[in-house]
Amino acid sequence: MKKIRVIGGGLAGPEAALTAAALGCEVELYEMRRMVDGRPLLTPAHQTTEFGELVCSNSLKSESPNTAPWLLKQEMRRAGSKLIALADATAVPAGHALAVDRVEFSRLIAEAIDAEPRIKVIREEVTELGEDPDVLTIVASGPLTSDALSKDIARLTGAEHLAFYDSISPIVDAETIDMDRVYFAARWDKGTADYINCPMTREEYDVFLNALVTAEAAEAKEWEKAEYFEGCLPIEILARRGPDTLRFGPMKPVGLRDPRTGKTPWAVVQLRKENLRADSYNLVGFQNHLKYGEQAKVLRLIPGLENAKFLRYGQIHRNTYISSPQVLDDRLRMKTRPDLFFAGQISGVEGYTESIASGLLAGLYAAAIAHGQEPVATPRQTALGSLVNYITRADSKQFQPANITFDLLVPLEEETRKKVRDKKERHRMVCERALEAFDGWWAEFKTQESLWRILLQER
The missing domain is CATH 2.40.30.260 (Elongation Factor Tu (Ef-tu); domain 3)
Structure with missing residues (x-):
């Protein structure tokens, strides 16, 4: 079985690592932030070397039923997202939003990684993405990907390597x-x-x-x-x-x-x-x-x-991402290098929840392939599927990172929209349809998972 290498200890990386490890895969998790001679080696935006550090706000957006952020989190909860569960466990009062105690959130992520025997943490910078037939790689190096790795990604993608600037409150x-x-x-x-x-x-x-x-x-x-x-x-x-x-x-x-x-x-x-x-x-x-x-x-x-x-x-920092519509397929794999997956903000999603979501999918997809299965892509009707659809099929000339919104989801049929004038009711119907589609896909995925575990036992 192939080993999985995950690059990045922000949000997408730990989610991908914990997901793949839970499915029986051996995982190496790389993080370049580390202690050197007793001093922390950090990025311009980070203040710690901890996993899952939230550098901007501490909010994972709305928990109001039948909103797009709520729908995305509901799908992730149903798929067993490790980091969303930890966010729920460290929630602080924030009205109708899911906001977390960022220090406690990072601490619990570290505990979860440390408790997983299939994950090996390696505190060093990855500077190139060489090929190894026995390794699948998930690049989740985030918006502050190092210059060396950025250059290698730009070399591999063969497409414009973009950058914009993000800010901190x-x-x-x-x-x-x-x-x-x-x-x-x-x-x-x-x-x-x-x-x-x-x-x-x-x-x-x-x-x-x-x-x-x-x-x-x-x-x-x-x-x-x-x-x-x-x-x-x-x-x-x-x-x-x-x-x-x-x-x-x-x-x-x-x-x-x-x-x-x-x-x-x-x-x-x-x-x-x-x-x-x-x-x-x-x-x-x-x-x-x-x-x-x-x-x-x-x-x-x-x-x-x-x-x-x-x-x-307040601060401002570089936010690097690839031109995903030119580079990735609907399983978050590089079209020209199917052993490479991209997740998190470098893949073109924007936001904490969206980054965790892409890490979840990359972990699921990579684990499936490691076990010899071809993963079924999440349905277009779901929030997860709609997010991936955007970053892989948007107009590459106009491509900008995106949060999950109803604009990305498949609209109701025109006849239904004419009958249902109330926007909240239409959103409820879109969410209901999305969760039904997700449940069907997840049931199929879990069936595959049970086959993997049988194979593991036989080995």
Whole structure:
């Protein structure tokens, strides 16, 4: 049976490794972040050498039934996703979202890997993807793939090797928030009131906006040619698109009535818990690439944060990915090198949950092939299948990483859409159809799995 090599200890890599190991495969898990002479060797965005470090927010998005992120997680739970189970175990209150205590989440991932005898962890950088007839490789090296490995991937793909820039939101010490100026609420009272809301009047918003758009960017020359992902734009870029852009984006006040006044503020900045201790909060959607000193001045204009202590300022980092529609098939294999799989953000998915999802599929598919089986691709009607369909069949000239949305899922038939006018009901029907398709595929996959285990016992 072929060995499986997994490159990357972020989210997709550990998910792929744990999945393949659970199916009887011997796995080598490589991670380049490590301790050297007593000091951590890190990337520009990471702060630890831990598995599954969440470098941006701590949210795995909505848990509201019949939303696209909920559907994706439901399919993953049914497939036995290891990391989604650990996310559930380390969840912190976050209204209708699944947010985790990021330190505890990483700790449990490390424990799960350490407890799996079929996984061998190797702390070193992989610089090239040579061929070995006895090895299948899953590249899950993430958005900060090393320069050496990036060059080798570019050589192998024969297609344009793309890069855009991603951002990190600031984190504030909870004890330094002026609680007299803020209030707890969930939008539309949906879920529990776990978010701190910093309300702004029109005058306060105008002052904040002016300071934001005139603040000095960090290393300005380096970012002149940066290609940002549209779904994760720095707030100062959004602000320059118009005075109301932030009010209709990350500072949207709709559904966040201030219980003290009974009125909806002009704008709101939301803070979300970082951990179960609730001793730190991140500023939702406030990724930026301003100089740290500038951030301190601008962010302290937010009501309640006048004397805030920031545990981490916003940052920007490179996010590398391949042109997947040109490179990958629907089992996440490289078309010209079927021994190579790609998963995580380097494969063209965007977001924590989506990265774990691709790692889950890569682990399942690689394990099937290692056992001599040709894996059946996830159905197009499912969220998993729709995500893979996008990254492998999108227009390569216009390709950008994507989160899971209903736009990626197969729409209902036109006749049904005409009869069912209510959007929520249509989404419910799409989710119901997706889960039915998933259950059929999973039943078939598990039948294959039982055959693998018989083969293992015979050996």
